[in-house]
Amino acid sequence: MTDMLVPVVSAALISNFVLRMPLASDQLLKRQRVNALGLATLLLMILSGILGYLLHHYLLLPLALPSLRLFMLLAITALLIQPLLSTLSRCAPRLPFDGLWPLLLGNAGVLGAVLLGARHDHDLAYMAVLSLGTGLGFWLALSLFSDLRHRVAGNDIAQPFKGLPLDLIGAGLMTVAFLGFNAMIKS
Structure with missing residues (x-):
């Protein structure tokens, strides 16, 4: 159980891709879409991670084509977006999934997670x-940024700090x- 809990906590808190590496951040995100984008990105990361791992280890490595990994992962991610969004909009009709296709396609966090996971030689469960x-x-960082913007929206802030400077400070x-x-888990 601990073997599975350590990577989840490590990836969510310690190696947070949005805050540690500038992957997957979007300035145009509205507050009502945070949960829709967070859920869609979470499921897309899981599906593309599992499919990318399977295709990498059982197709590209036996054919001695590991250099095609990036192109394969890009295609997998692009092909998974539309079926995922249509399934999510049927399962959770109250969340606004319309218009998330470009945000998911341009999300470098999804590709970064799959590439970093495939770089190490771990098993499918990992x-x-x-x-x-x-x-x-990713969902946590989106929620934190959304909450920050919501809390400062009605406050009196000096003009030089409004917008992007306040986002960067946050x-x-x-x-x-x-x-x-970082000190919580030593690997």
């Missing part, structure tokens, strides 16, 4: 857990807070 933790960390403070989790 890749699934790593994808789950990365997706949860991102820096969140990154420092998440760095505090």
Whole structure:
């Protein structure tokens, strides 16, 4: 049980792709779409991580074509987006999944998670857990940014700090807070 819990906590809190690496951040995200994008990204990371692992280990490596891994992962991610969004919109009709296709396609966090997971020689369960933790960390960072924007929307803020400067200050403070989790797990 601990073997599966450590990668989830590590990927969600310690190696948070949005805060540690500038992957997958989007300035145009509205507050009502945070949960829809978080859920869609979480499921896309899990599905593309598992399928990417399977195709990499059982198709590309036996054919001695590991250099095609990036192109295969891009195609898998692009092909999974539309069926995933249509399934999610049927299962959760209250969440606004319309218009998320370009955000998911341009999300470098999904591809980064799959590439980093495939780089290490772990098993399929580890890749699934790593994808789950990365997706949860992405959703957490989106929620934190959305909450920050919502809280400062009605406040009187000096003009030079409005918009992007305040977002960067918030991102820096969140990154420092998440760095505090580094001592929690030693690998």
